[in-house]
Amino acid sequence: MPAGGARPMSLTKALIHLDHLTHNLELLQGLVGERPMWPAIKANAYGHGVDVVARHLVGLGYQTLCVAHVTEAIELIEAGIDATYLLLSASAPEHSESIVSHGCEPVVCTHEMLEALATAAQRLSTSVAIHLKVDTGMGRIGIQPDEVPAFLHRCSALPRVQVRSLMSHFCCADETDKTLSNQAIERFQQLVSEARASGINSFHMANSAAIFDLPASYFDVVRPGIAIYGLRPSWEISNPLVEELKPVLEWRTQITFLKEVPAGIGLSYGHTFHTERPSLIATLPVGYGDGLHRGLSNKCEMLVRGVRCPQVGRITMDQTLIDVTALRGQIGLGEEVVIIGGQGDEVITADELADKLGTINYEIVTAILERVQREIVTGS
Ligand SMILES: Cc1ncc(COP(=O)(O)O)c(C=O)c1O
Incomplete structure (x- = not known):
């Protein structure tokens, strides 16, 4: 090896x-x-x-x-x-x-x-x-x-x-x-x-x-x-x-960093988001360098344990933040996060992201770049 x-x-x-x-x-x-x-x-x-x-x-x-x-x-x-x-x-x-x-x-x-x-x-x-x-x-x-x-x-x-x-x-x-x-x-x-x-x-x-x-x-x-x-x-x-129709693609990532942040703190480039309460913020290893459009910053949600968590602060090239305060005490590093797809009873579709960006689902999925590994799933 x-x-x-x-x-x-x-x-x-x-x-x-x-x-x-x-x-x-x-x-x-x-x-x-x-x-x-x-x-x-x-x-x-x-x-x-x-x-x-x-x-x-x-x-x-x-x-x-x-x-x-x-x-x-x-x-x-x-x-x-x-x-x-x-x-x-x-x-x-x-x-x-x-x-x-x-x-x-x-x-x-x-x-x-x-x-x-x-x-x-x-x-x-x-x-x-x-x-x-x-x-x-x-x-x-x-x-x-x-x-x-x-x-x-x-x-x-x-x-x-x-x-x-x-x-x-x-x-x-x-x-x-x-x-x-x-x-x-x-x-x-x-x-x-x-x-x-x-x-x-x-x-x-x-x-x-x-x-x-x-x-x-x-x-x-x-x-x-x-x-x-x-x-x-x-x-x-x-x-x-x-x-x-059954969507062929799901887009998933995981939490690589977690931190408690007090109220009133600016997050990510340009501080376009400030915490309004003490918050648990997770960092994800995904960004516009993977095809997650920066225009979704502060607009989209992602699923963790089937709960919709708001994305906060600017989406950057390689890393993105989500607010996981609702899951405090329940999650840790390595926790699965769904960008497109289902988890528990919730689903986030390419259409949902497209609507938030004012575009079409075609552009959302076509934008997902080579750096995102494709993993074949053969059964449901
Ligand atoms: C000439 C042509 N035919 C067929 C298609 C498939 O279209 P759709 O993805 O809307 O089914 C396209 C896609 O843009 C196209 O350009």
Whole structure:
């Protein structure tokens, strides 16, 4: 054994409940039937740890996985995770050779990228499968619907480029008002027959919100992200099945320092909090350097022994304080603290933290950084 003994476990962990991941996939699959699902595992699987999530998905038989960039795909390929990687973001022409040589399937929405991929495929004596992205109202990337015929015509002259699908993405599928979503479906639907005539036989646009609320958008394939992680796409989803999602991630840490503090003492940087009574204050080994947003300072709560304890003072890079006065005499160093998850009868959700920060649950979990060790949990 090397000097110093075995490598210590991190004190702050994200527990990843793979059984919940399986449950959520089954729930979604139940909605879309036999259609293939291409789960989104970009941004470190929405912060859940991409290696663990991707291996689990492949083990369950999911063969196409969506990442944002070729760099994410290469990491997974080099880790030996054998899947087809669909690159959702617009790629840069200078990445063409890398995309082709790794067998990735990029979204394409510019002629420059199309030509660069065709050239790379020619140079490497191979072919490349692409997914043509059409903008049906999102206003981010994609060719306009009226450009589709010309684009497909150009593709047909590039023997090394195979258009595997026509795809789009919703701007507002998670909102109660479905006017824009229905318009997008209609625009997409109009393209389907002419694209079919050009030999395209796969069409997809549904994200998690659409899987719950817009069955008309299922087409041939769906691309769920947030819901596979057991998180609701928004509070405006009307399908009651959204309540059956089970969060995959719990975020836990432990107390590393405890002190009694008299009333009137300022705590942490900037003294943004002063004790109003003699208080028992615990220090936790977690901060914004782990992805605990500093904007939550003096706003959030954490669970200790199933009791909600207020976070006090500024959240710093590596350490954070909570007021555990309510538990005086009952707790000691090493006591478990829940940042996201359940303990006793209480639960703190990513939604709760998101609401306090004025953001969405996606950002809360995606922000959890590599320094937080991911620990796999296989049973409840
Ligand atoms: C193109 C595309 N498809 C699918 C998804 C998955 O979306 P969601 O996580 O809302 O299910 C995303 C995520 O942002 C995306 O950008």
